[in-house]
Amino acid sequence: MREQKKRSTRRALHLSALRLVLEHGLAGVTTDDIARAAGVSPRTFFNYFPTKEASLVGMPEVVVERVSEYCANRPDDEPAWQTARSVAALLLHLSTDDDDLRRNRRTLMAHDPETAALMLGSSRVIDAGLTEALVTRVDAGPVTTQPWRARMMAHTALDAVRVATELGDDPHDAMSILQEILDAHDALYA
Numbered sequence: 212m213r214e215q216k217k218r219s220t221r222r223a224l225h226l227s228a229l230r231l232v233l234e235h236g237l238a239g240v241t242t243d244d245i246a247r248a249a250g251v252s253p254r255t256f257f258n259y260f261p262t263k264e265a266s267l268v269g270m271p272e273v274v275v276e277r278v279s280e281y282c283a284n285r286p287d288d289e290p291a292w293q294t295a296r297s298v299a300a301l302l303l304h305l306s307t308d309d310d311d312l313r314r315n316r317r318t319l320m321a322h323d324p325e326t327a328a329l330m331l332g333s334s335r336v337i338d339a340g341l342t343e344a345l346v347t348r349v350d351a352g353p354v355t356t357q358p359w360r361a362r363m364m365a366h367t368a369l370d371a372v373r374v375a376t377e378l379g380d381d382p383h384d385a386m387s388i389l390q391e392i393l394d395a396h397d398a399l400y401a
Contacts, residue, residue, distance in 0.1 A: 217259075220249070220251060220255070220259060221259050222309070222312070223249040223250065223251070224245060224246070224249045224251070224256060224259055224260060224266050225266055225267075225269050225312065226249075226311055226312055226315065227245045227246075227248035227249040227266075228240070228245045228263060228266040228267040229267060229312070229315035229316060229319055230248070230315060231244055231245060231248055232267055232319060232323070232326060233315060233318060233319050233322075233323075236323070237263075237264075237267070237323070237325060237326055237329075240263060241263065242256050242257070242260075242262070242263050242266070243256075245263060245266055264329055267326065267329065267330070268329060268330050274302070274305065274336075274337050274340075275336055275337055275339075275340035277301070277305070278298055278301070278302070278337065278340050278341055278344060279340055279343075279344055281297075281298060281301055282294055282298065282341075282344035282345075283344075285297065290401070291345045291360075291361060291364055291400075292364055292396075292397070292400035292401055294344070294345060295341070295345060295364040295365065295367070295368040295400070296368065296393050298341055298344075298368060299368040299369070299371055299372050299389060299393060300386070300389065300390075302337070302368075302369070302372045303372050303375055303376065303382075303385055303386060303389050304382075304386075306372065306376055307376065307379070307381075307382040307385050307386075308382065313376070313382075316330070316376075317376070317377065320377070331373075334369060334373075337369065338365050338366065338369055341365040341368065341369065342361050342362050342364075342365040345361040345364050345365055346361045360400075363400075364400055367393075367396055367400070368393070371389055371392040371393055371396075372389060374388065374392060375388040375389035375392065
């Protein structure tokens, strides 16, 4: 029950940040504004996010924890590319399962280049986490002869999620686009 309340508060703050920045621009919004719009105290805001920019981006560290845990629970003999594909589907689900958040993120990224850059920059944390998880899955030969392999798999998977999110009109459409992109890369990483 407590974890559900925390998730609900985090979502309310994130959604409020997105809506307010869409309306007033990043410079025109304060953490107090975000807290008030979410129905919490300014002090509560800082229990969830260190800055207004962090509330706008969400919590990439939480996503990295989920990705790491997810990868650790995949079968030991699963090829790295299959793990990357599975993680991409998980990330797409996480980014599209809330229509309000998805719609506001898409609109903001399309209309505010400064904020779009901020949001895309936060994905470096997720990229690094996925790369680290994939390194342990790539056969010793390719890691030795192709040290770029795990990083490219992570980049490809995350870029595919971004493109599918941008182009997909709804979660189902986005998932179809994601699968098409990943299928096109199977020969490269299989």
